[in-house]
Amino acid sequence: MSAMSRATTLRARLIPARGKTAPSTRPVSFFEFWPGWLFYAPVVLFWILKSIRYGSVTLPALANPRIAAGGICGESKNDIFDLAGPTARAWIADYAGMTTSGHNDGNDLALAQAAMAEAKLSYPVVAKPDMSCNGVGVRVVHDADELKSYLAAFPRATRLQLQSLVTMPGEAGIFYIRHPHEKTGRITSVTLKFPPTVTGDGKRSIRSLIAADSRLAAVSRLLLPKLGAKAERVPALGEAVRLVFVGNHCRGSTFKDGLNIVTPALTAQIDAIVQDVQDLYFSRIDLRYETLEDLQAGKNFKIIEFNGSGSEATNIWDPAMPLLTAYKTQFFHYGQSFKIGATIRAQGRKTIGLLGLFSLWRYQKRLMAAYPAND
Template identity: 30%
Template sequence: MHRVVSRVKSLWYKITHWEFWPFAVLYFPINFYYPWLAFKCRSLFFFTAANPSIDFGGMLGESKSAIFELIPRKYLPDYQLIAPGDDVTAKDFAKQIGYPLIAKPDIGERGRLVEKIINEQALEKYLVKCPVPFLMQKFIPHPLELGVFFVKNPHEREGRITSIVEKDFLSVIGNGQDTIRQLLHNDPRARLQINFSHQRFQDILEEIPGKSEKITVEGIGNHCRGTTFLNANSRISEQLNRTFNTIAGDIQDFHFGRFDLRCTSWSDLEQGKNIMILELNGAGAEPGHIYQPGFSLWQGYQSIFWHLSTLAKISKANHEQGVPYWTFAQGWKKMKMIRAYNRIIESAL
């Protein structure tokens, strides 16, 4: 009976908090707006012109390592692309950068198969599990993890930041009595997003944190992995805009997307110091601040629609300057490849 009640509570929490709605449900209205944008641009795949140097404009199926090649090395953690099952290269690189490290598919989204690898045994398990080429990245312990959305129309001299999301990792506060498992079960967010049977949690779930002790349970900054997204738009400033114009200006033909990064402090971020870019997402990026708990659905749609409209304007402006849109045949072939690839990823989950 207790389990039934718990499931009902979780379902009700999910229904009444739109940030947890399935992607297809939340984005259903886009099915009506997107055709209008495509009509205005005269192309179903207009977004491919937004970031000409990124495959498919960065909408889906782009290679993270290929995007890294566009970014100045000073902003990147040490990384290596690993072929499936290549344990020799993987272990050699792990010795170079040390543990813990981050492993994630070179092509992937929504945190699938992203793991924090703590030792060689965990790396061996990941090598067996991951069926696709993957990136190994040096773990960056900087305390702030952010998603900074930047847009720049090619007709304008400077771009601007349109969204900042601050990521608060899933954690528990101990009471000196309950296990981490019990504390998580009392958290509606954790009940919705954590797979309690996953191997990566087995070593800590039965621990009993001390009173007022904070334990980070999931250190991967993805909403699907329990991270709370906080609206940090109040941090946008002229200095921060100048900093990201400098960063984006060093990336060939980049006009629209979100920098997922870690930094040491807000002050350093403004000054462009101690910044490590973990990923750069293109046309398919979301303005993550909308997932702030309590953010209204109407405000969320306003931001989504505005960013889509801006994506179309940038794509059209680039097209007018000679950047071709992908043809329907090219785009359809890419979509089929992405679906086939995602089936491979899902088979390993």
Template identity: 35%
Template sequence: MRLFRKILNSNFFIRLRRWEYWPFEIFQFPVILYWLWLSVKARSLMFFAASNPGIPMGGMFGESKYDILLKLPAHLRPGMLLMKFPVSYEQVMLALDQNGLKFPLVFKPDIGERGFMVERIFSADDVKAYCKKIKVDFIIQELVDLPVECGVFYIRKPTETTGRVTSLNLKEMLTVTGDGRRTLRELILDNERSKLQWERLRVKYHDKLETILAAGESWEINSIGNHCLGTKFINGEQYITPELERSFDAISKQVDGFFFGRFDLRCENLEALYQGRVKILELNGCGAEPAHIYEPGFSLTTAWRTIFRHWDEMYSISAHHAKHGIKYPSLKEGLAVYRKYKAAVT
């Protein structure tokens, strides 16, 4: 019985019974087939690039996160710098000093995905360690420590004067809570979500694993709001209101050539979100997903239907732009961008 329980609680069976943990390629397989069908209709494998004419490849891959954020008004984004690779530790420290940026900060690749190399930086030693391993251009961002982190998916058709918020995803950071008996190691391994992150967490907390947390004491063991890093996604569709849509209409129309994608942001509370008082950490184009589907227990078939509906919207926007003179990239052009992008994230 003990062996049976151990097998059922293995990482393999955790992932098997919870599709939100499935490998990207497996979950996305039906989506790939749907993309191919839409490509036949569009007569272009790269039709998606026309969904957001103001973003290279529409934001599917290879776009500069820094350049996209610069399209936003300064009050809506954190203070930030772009560091061009190669760059030395000394050059980074000088840039921080010259621009008045203070720890803690967030460092992340300018071209990246799914939390790759996104780190909170607390000290000069952290800067030195990051500079040793980063091999691409990267962004330095002020740490936005507002309590609510979420993703807002927005769509506006070129023929419409107003758009819609089609997904609101709230994020709950990976946290363990002590009971006065178990060590941090035991708390991590006794929780499905954190157990899947064990290889990374045991390195990060190597000197704290035998610490016993007091009863009720909570530790946030991952502060990067990415599902791949253990963040719990919560469906916030019930909080989508006309006021929220008006606010994101106003924000989105300030981003030239943007019609379809997701704002990843932090804010003080839902009221601030409704009023557009937010700090946008990233603006993701047509490669973004309506991330509320990753809520634990969300139906797999409903998740696929939701993504297909969003792809239908993307296709419709792209087709309209194509009819009005925006050309789809050739397959050769798209593959060149994709190869450069994959080289940057692997």
């Protein structure tokens, strides 16, 4: 069974079939696509109140003191992975970091292939910016020609990451928190991610299949412009077509709250991994897994990324999530980042200043505007 078929089977197990759900089931939560300023206004107010209480706007940057700004913004994916010891490294998808040349006639492809050879990577690989968020600039490259095109469109003298393409069908985001004085950490949120996918019937086009699915129809404005002419293709009977690569709700993926799948075995394995990443206390871990049973047993998964203090518990984007619960989840997690930061500050460490954080944010935003289009 192919990875796509296994993913479709997993989706069917965990998401009820369209048209057979209870009347209260929504394809999209009523706040999922609110303007960012509107949804995050209470979160910003909460952050301000915590800043007043703790005497620092940027205190959460100390929640992961070895990461730039703690991962609020401007962090390096490669640098975070480089903090991992041998235990954690075994669970991370293989990767190689590189920096594009500072001039247009540099041989970036040769640099990339040398980095891949050293890391023992082979095509296909996932090319992604070293500094980015929300899947911006992420693309699967299948051969040297595609990698050359990606690098040609990438900003000059800028770092990126090449990572092995993990084909395990399941995707999840697991939030982990440990306070510096605690011997063990805990999982505080799990998001099971299901990318937008259609299954062909040999008759209808991808566009028609999207229109026939309540969730996909609701997010078609995100999908169809990206698909372009591909939307008119008629998939074969039983052919599963993944519409986007990046598993992000703002790109059409369905997120489901999965905290109920957490087991002692999964918690113990995640705790062992994170404790082998230097001074990582507050992180959402994005990973891919073979089966849900494997994930619960703490085996057969690969970590794609560690996110820092700027990450959120993405289970809030479950269409069934009440708005009040979503805000409680946000307040809990960001409140924990302030508490951890306060503990580390008491050890004598200093946090980044507000101007420094703003400069990092502006730099990241400028880079993100220059990255190649993502899959």
